[in-house]
Amino acid sequence: MNLDGVMLAREIMSSANVASNVIIFLFGTLFGSFVNVCIARLPVGKSIVWPGSSCGACGVPLPGWQNVPVLAYLLLRGRCWFCRTPFSRRYLLMELLVGALATALWVHADGPRAEFFYYFTFACLLVIVFFVDLDAWIILDEVNYFGVVAGMLGAAALPPRYLMLHDMGLPVPGWPPWLLNVLWSALGALVGYAFFLAIAVIGSALARQEAMGRGDVKFAAMIGAFLGPQQGMTALLLSFPLGALVAVPLLLVRGKGGKTPVPFGTFMAVAAFGMVIYGARIMRWLDPLAYPFDVPGY
Ligand SMILES: [Zn+2]
Incomplete structure (x- = not known):
């Protein structure tokens, strides 16, 4: 239960665990996108539950599928579907970061x-x-x-x-x-x-x-x-x-x-x-x- 960094990396890579680690990574990216919402809205006193995300440039609310972490960013090539304004790359990095933290903790905690x-x-x-x-x-x-x-x-x-x-x-x-x-x-x-x-x-x-x-x-x-x-x-x-x-x-x-x-x-x-x-x-x-x-x- 007290794995060090090298063991942690080895555990994440080991083939028996790859499937569950990938699922946990995706679970983490979902929370990463919520963390993005918190970072953008909490300091300016906006609600973190409502309304849904919208484009910062043109204000058009994002359709459901565009809220899928990482994948939506890649499919849209990092731009708004409507006005083509680029999204900050930090949204993507934050989703990946929280996904990575979730995976590290999952391995560290040895499961659910x-x-x-x-x-x-x-x-x-x-x-x-x-x-x-x-x-x-x-x-x-x-x-x-x-x-x-x-x-x-x-x-x-x-x-x-x-x-x-x-x-x-x-x-x-x-x-x-x-x-x-x-x-x-x-x-x-x-x-x-x-x-x-x-x-x-x-x-x-x-x-x-x-x-x-x-x-x-x-x-x-x-x-x-x-x-x-x-x-x-x-x-x-x-x-x-x-x-x-x-x-x-x-x-x-x-x-x-x-x-x-x-x-x-x-x-x-x-x-x-x-x-x-x-x-x-x-x-x-x-x-x-x-x-x-x-x-x-x-
Ligand atoms: Zn837009």
Whole structure:
């Protein structure tokens, strides 16, 4: 259950699994097209369920078949059927990306288990946060709140995630596993929120300007809810070196008066997804003594 990257690639390619992986990829592209709708409409306050998609240039509503992910784009050669205006290539890339994430998680979760649906929901939210933050420099409250609630409630369906408390010799109350999972997830949200709130308050005082947006603080709670306190905190900590790795060279090249060229939420999203796939490995690498076993849960 804790596959690394090479094994993951081998599993995806192995012939016995190709058919189910293709189906899951297509399932992912459907959600990719919904993620597109969310990225385009949520920041401007439009409904994500109604009306259906229409051409951005001529406004003609797209007929049903033109909503088929990937295939419609290829058949239409990336242009509006009516006015021939090219669609952004990002729609296609987003569908392919979410399809690929779905396939990776499917293989990782070893089939239709609760973990797959849980982490696929998380992945879709991360993609939305990543692109909205990149485009508009905001992380939307509705996405964060939905994420915190989904992360906590969904944890009830997972296998026990708090078993490391046993390993560490800490007392675990004799409550049902689903309840402990939800509480563990709530603890993750609280710890993530408190950690980033502290950075926001202290950082702003030191820098005498807003060091971290309130959206980032709520997003940290969402990441904590989905990953739990330990992996959540690790993902949040890793987002800083990841951000530095990307932002420092960009700053040197562009030299924009000390302003970060890329919003921080994008790094948090990448670190969080990395933790979903490589969590066990990263935790063991960081602290081999505390993690002699596979990290339970995922
Ligand atoms: Zn058109």
